[in-house]
Amino acid sequence: MSTILIVDDEYLIADILGYALEDEGYMVVKASNGKKGLDVLDRERPALVITDFMMPIMDGLEFARAVRARPAFAHLPILLMSGAQGSIGRASPELFAEVFDKPFDIQAVIAKIREFVDPAGF
Template identity: 60%
Template sequence: MTTVLILDDEYLIANILSFALEDEGLLTVTAGSGKRALEILDREHPDLIITDFMMPGMTGIEFAEAVRAHPDHKNTPMILMSGAQAHLGATRPDLFAEVLDKPFRIETVIEKVKALLKLEN
């Protein structure tokens, strides 16, 4: 089954994304910190990662750099979702396949996820 790792320290946002993607037939795993998400990577082998920017311990960019440094996950597509810091992610196409602003439209997130996973809309 196709797995999406959702990294956001705001649990409500993580849960909204998780429920919406599960309704589309995807398996989701959530984490509230970059450290926890890095621990999940090798266990779950996600097909796609959605990360927030501002989180305790490390930013979304620091998390993405750690993922890219890992040989098994260096090509995993990532989406950065952020309010004020989205522009920082937009300057890093080496890290993020998509950068979305918060607040987001759930339909847009689903569309981008399906496109990156090459699933039918």
């Protein structure tokens, strides 16, 4: 079972994503900001990360840069979910494997996760 880390300060969005991914057979761990996300990343070693952009303490861009600075996670797929900053994420393909604008289509997100996490079974 693959683990997915969701980093988002909006609990409702994190819960909706989490429930949908658990229904698909993934284990889900969550963090409410980038700093906490780094702690969970080191502890849980997820197969993929979904992050929001606008968060307190450490935003999604700072979080993605911190993840990429860790050699063990240099190629970890990071999906960005953003309400207004999607263009910033799209301008940083070295950080984000995919960018979804909020509101997002949950089935499109799940399909993209499958491509990254379960490529043989997709």
